[in-house]
Structure formats: C-alpha cells, structure tokens
Amino acid sequence: MNTTQKLLDAGQSVWYDNIQRSLLKNGELTGMIQRGEIRGVTSNPSIFMNAIIKTKDYDLSLIPLVSSNMTPEEIFFALAIEDIQEAADLFLPLYLQSNSGDGYVSLEVNPYLANDTVGTLEQVKQLWKRVNHPNLMVKIPATKAGIPAITEAIAAGINVNVTLIFSLQRYAEVMDAYMKGLEKRVENGLPVDTLASVASFFVSRVDTLIDPRLQEIFLTGGQRAKDAKALQGKAAIANARLAYADFKRTFSSQRFQKLEAKGARVQRPLWASTSTKNPDYRDVLYVEELIGPDTVNTVPPQTLAAFLDHGQVRQSLAEDLAGAHQVLADLETLDISMNTVTRELENQGVKSFSDAFSALIEGIEKRRQAAVSG
Template sequence: MKVGIAADHGGFDVKQKLVASLQAEGYSVTDFGAHQYDKNDDYPDLILPLAQAVSNGQVDRGIAVCGSGVGASIVANKVPGVRSALITETYSARQGVEHDDMNIMCIGGRVIGEMLVQELVKAFLQAAYTGEERHQRRLSKVIALEKKQTNNPMTSNPLVKVHSFGQSIWMDFIRRGILANGELKDMIDSYGLKGITSNPAIFEEAINRSTDYQQAIQELVRAGKSTDEIYQTLAVEDIQNAADLFRPIYDQTNAMDGYVSLEVSPYLAKDTDGTIAEAKLLWKAVNRPNVMIKVPGTLEGLPAIQYLISEGINVNVTLLFGLERYRAVTNAYITGLENRLRSGKPIDKISSVASFFLSRIDVMIDPQLEKIAASGGENAAKAKSLLGKIAIANAKMSYQIYKEVFNEPRFKTLADRGAQVQRLLWASTGTKNPAYSDVMYIETLIGPDTVNTVPLETLKAYQDHGQPASRLEEGLTESRKMLSDLDSLGINLDEITHNLEVEGVDKFNKPFAKLMEALENKRKEALSTVK
C-alpha cells in the first residue's frame, strides 16, 4: 500500500515518528512535508498536496496531522474525491474505512498520545472498504453530492479552481465602462477575480478608444484643469471605484488580496526622487488602503521601493525580467519593512508584489533560437527544444529565489511581527505566438503565494479551457538545464533581460505620450466649445 503523510508544525514530531515506523513496517511512504520544523507554516499549504495525491491515485491512503486535526480535515475535504475525518479512537479509524471508504485520516498531534497514534494508524491502514450494498448506496449519494457541487458554475470554473492552489487571479485591464455598468462586479463574482492592475498602455486604450470619458473630460476642462490634471483625475477616479469594488476581498483576506494598482509616470523610471514624490501624491489622492502604487524595478526604482515601503505605501514592483534584479527587489522590500519597524510603526498591513514579466522574454529570445535551429548543425535540435520555454523556466527559478529569501531568519523576524511576504506576480501573460497555447503562461505557473494578472482575452480563454493544477515546482531540473543550454548557445539571458527593461520603459513611455497628446487635443476641442 502506498501511504502519503503530511503535517504542519503542530504535527511535525508525530509525522516524523510515523514516517519511520511505517517504513519499518514495509509501507511505501511519501512524505509531503513539512520537511523541517517551522512554527509559522500554514496547514493548508502542507495538507493540500497530500489530499490531491490521494484524489489522483498517487497514494492509496493519507494521514494528515496538525495540532488538533481539525484544520487538516477541513482542508482535505475541499479536494474532490477525498473523504477525510478527524479520528480519536480505533473504532472510527477502522469503521470509517469499512463503511465510508475514508481515504484520509486526520489526527491531532497535540491532543493524543504517541501510543494511541500508532494504534489509530494501524487500524486505519489495515481496514478495507466492505462494499456492502447499504454502504455503497450511501457512498454513491455522497459522491453524487460532490459531483453536483463540482459541476456548479462557480466551483467548476477553472479561474476559481486556481485559487485552491494558492494563486490569486487578477485582471490586467480597466476601463470606466466596466465599472459603471456592473461588468467588473460580475467578473469578480463569476471569475473569482482578486484584484486589478493597470498601466499607461491600458489607460491610453481606455481613454482614447472609447467614449467612456468624454463627459468627464469636458467637465474637467470647464473646471480649468490642465492636461496632466485631467489624466490624473480620470485615473484616480477609476482606481478609487475599482478599489471600492474589491474592498470586501481586501477585508476578507486580511489585506492579502483585493488590490488595484496605479502606476507612476513612466517618464520617472530613472528618477528616484521623482518616483517617490509621485507615488506619495497618488497614494494620498486615491486614499484607499487596497491600492498599490506601481514602481518600475529599475536600479533607480530600488531605493524608491525601499522608502515607500518604509512609509507604509503598498508597492507593485513592475518591469522585472532578470533573477538578480528580482533578488535586489526582495531586499528593498525587506529593508523597507525593517526601517519601518525600527521607527516603531506597524508592518502588518503593508503589501507588495514583484511583477515578473513573461511573454516578452520569449518574444525576444525565440527569433535567436529559430535562427540557430534553421542553420542546422549540432546546436539546431537544442535551440529548437528551447523555443517558447525560457520565460517559464526563468519564472520557475525566480520562485525558488522567493522561497529562499522569505524562509530566511531575516524575514522570519519580520513575519513574527505580522509582515506579509512579497508575492511574485506573473505579468505579461498573454501569449504572443499563435503557435503556442493561449494559456501557457497561466497553466505552467500555478503555485502557492503567487498572483497572475491576466489580460481580458486570456482570462476568457482560461475560463473556457484552462486545466488548473499546481505546476510551479514541476520540472525544476529541466528548467535549470534549459537556462544552461541557452547560455551554451551563446545567448546571454542577463543581457536580454537588461534590454527588455530598457525596452519596457519605452513601451510605456510611447502610449503615455500618445495619451497625453490625445488629452491635450480633447482639452482644446472642449475649450473651443466652451467659448
């Protein structure tokens, strides 16, 4: 029999002893963690992989241990196909299997003794489902209930299912029309959206290519506002209204989700002081706790990020491509928290995400790989095998850095004071190459403590044919090899990510300039009407 076992800190010692004793008895044991004691670990993160393994047949039975066993049971029963129960005596350990086909037993590591634990496990693993007609009739009704719930439009929606793997889905789109007509509220309810991101290109498209803002612009012109003031007023109003829609999620998740992002002017990407000044101005203007100010992760942006965090301003660090720059961003975030704590201010409601851009990496690298592949020779097959895979491999390595940094003692000290981790956010997740899956940048990067901000078209595509599963830490060895192979082909990823950062700033500058020009023209038109 294949047995899976998992425990949080409350059941860690019990689990360690059970693994040893079960292996000694000849069972094939898969230990899903925790693999080291951590008083701050969370039972859902540890019990969920076990429950999924039982559900998909990777293991035959599961044993879940937390302090009381209650939390473990609640989590396990969220996974379709799992029938778990909190067990405290041998009769139920045996009968739960024989009559109810229980496949996960949950026990409380802090409430029952070591000898009883061994007796419960023995009774559970030695029992077998009888399959008698009365038991099968009742079990069939349970399965039918589960199937009915699984087919519920909300619970069967792939976008909603993603959340069960620890990832939040945000939308990379905003426009006044969807705020006014209730469409965004419907999307929050039906898609399970947890937040929104915006950028200059999104606002350029929203304001220039719709009539949503026409009346507001005319009113602002009549009020004597300048072009800059008109843009800021329109953007701030949209962000405020969106933030109000997401505020219940912010409250329900204890400031983990429910955020709306507003970016500082892209012209300030190389201006530390200017970024700080505008970020503070926007933070004050929006005046919502669930707003994030987007700051480019340029070298000049790093001290701004550190300062803004120390001032209690939520920051979405944008335009990240390279691993070393990402590491520097995590340091800026943590240093900002440390500085704030030293000044005697609270750090428990400060949130930040690090936005790691994906599709643009493949867009820049693929042509070089295609050229090598077309030339033939010994490197052709290697180059072809890397097409469309470097961005995802790079992202998976960034997640390993995330796990390393936020499990170090330095951050643990802050976590003890209520600090949140700075989650990785996958950005630029719309597939540019039609030869690739239109959901590849969602499907491959689902994992705990992450966010994926998704363009509207990709959001709809994933709702239609997404297949959510926890894949973020699959194929790590292969991902490392891909990056090594890329280097062996003479393609310097560090150089490419640097160029992408420069190009990324320019890509936001151009639509912003176009937007401001259009607003100036609209302002002049409105003025002529007023006269």
C-alpha cells in the same frame, strides 16, 4: 467551481489586467468579483491609453476637465484616480474578507519618472494620498532608480506593486528593497502587518524576444539548429520558475522570519505579461505552467476567458527546476545571454509604457485644444 477558484485552492490569486470606465458602470467588474473570477485589478499606461483615447467612455468626464487650466497629465490622473477609487470600492469587501490578502487595485506612477528616485517617491506619496483607499497598490518600476523608491514607499506604509521585473538579479534587489522597507518600519516602532506588496515578474515578453533569435539559429542548420529548436518557448517559464525558487528561499530566510514574527507578509510574485503572443503555443500556457502557493497571475481579458473555458490547474511552479537551470545554460551555449536579454527587455518595457503615456497625453491635449477653440 470555476477554474480561477481552483487556482485559489492551489494558492494563486487571479487579478485582472484591465480597467475601463464601462466595466465599472455596466456592472461587468462587479459580476466578475461576485463570481469569484478575479481578486484584484492591475492597470498600466497602455491600458489607460486604450481606455481613454480609443473609447468614448470618458467623454462626459473629459469635457469639464479639458476646459479647465489643468495640464494633460493632471487631467489623466484625475480620470485614472476616479476609476481606481471606484474599482477599489468594489474590491473593498474582498479586501476585508481576505484579511487584506487580496482585493487590490494598482495604479502606476508616470513612466517618465523611471530613472528618477526622488520624483517617483514624491508621486507615489501623492497618489497614495489622493486615492485614499487601503487596497491601493502603487506601481513602481524595478529600474535602478526604482529600487530605493520601493524601500522608502514601504517604509512610509504604502502598498507597492513592483513592475517591469525581468531578471533574477533585479528580482533579488526587489525582494531586498521590500525587506529593507519593512525593517525601517520595525526600527521606528511602526506596524508591518497591514502592508502588502507584489513583485510583477514579466513572462511572455522573454519568449517573444528570444524565440526569433532561436529561429535564426535554427535556420543555419546542424546541431545548433536542433538545440535551438528544442529551446523554443522554454525560456520564459524557466526564468519564472527560477524566480519562484528564489522567492521561496528568500522568504524562508532568518532575515524574513524576524519580520514575519512582527506580522509581515511575503511579497508575492505576480506573473505579468501572461497572454500568449505566439499562436503556436497554448493560449493559457503562461497561466498553467506557473501555478503555486503565494502567487498572483494578472491576466488580460482574452487570457481570462480562455482559462475559464479550458484552463487546467496543477501545482506546476516547482516542477523540473533542474530543467529550468538547464534551459538557461543551453541558451548561453547558443550565445543568448539572459542578462543581456533581460536588460534589453527592461529598457523596452520602460520605453513602451513611456510611449503609451506620451500617446495618452497627446490625445488629451488634442481634446483640450479642441475644447478651448470650440
């Protein structure tokens, strides 16, 4: 039994945070599914930018598209949808076998729409219609404008992967938006038992932002320096464990029990950004410390390889909740506010995906111009 199957026994599904045409064509993705290593795929603008612009995988498909009258954005979505449909076909047997529990492939809306509720919802519906697979999840960012779009997408019967969640406050809004969407369906006499949603809570970026600030305090010396040293590498896991406690409380509430009686499923927390950025930390830290029932961890290639090689499985998510609360309280005493940090991270996350999307569109436009002039 490989370690990802042990994770499944512990209630956690591993999804692969990567997609590229070569993986689909050379049988690598098929092999990973057959070996039970992964149970879904997530994508984002950065992943597609690296796949389309930095490899030759898409050249044959790009040539006829760039010669057409399509815009670079239309060309991107045409290429991405081909990949997503092919991956969804590969995962369809698992989707059916797991009674639509796993086997999902995620495609994100244009990140430029992060602050546009109407535009987001419009594109969500377009992508759902164009991909036309029951195991698609459309990714909507957990921005202020994204929250109402989540409700309306769920109400329309569309599977949603809510992305870029950093704060406990925003996570509460995400869970509420999901349940509101389910409640709308129930009110309209529509089924809720075939819908699925995950809430992608970003992990390692929290430590990546906070640790350098702790290091600055450490260099000042004194008691604050000792406190700062003790908190290094602790914030991200503490934040995620408190989110999981909120998840358990929310989905055991009377409000959700009414929906569950109609066949509704919980919106599973999905741990994202789980590669270790600090070489001093164990390379599977953000997998091993966040294991528990009804969760997903989406891992990039290097983290998956590391976990298959030497990952350890234990029910770690519910460990030391008091300690998790204490970590956040101790950070506040050092004038590091999680509210401020997570707001900064959300803004950075939207900008990062927008920048990747811009680079992707610029790269496609260059190829289009070369094709037209050539």
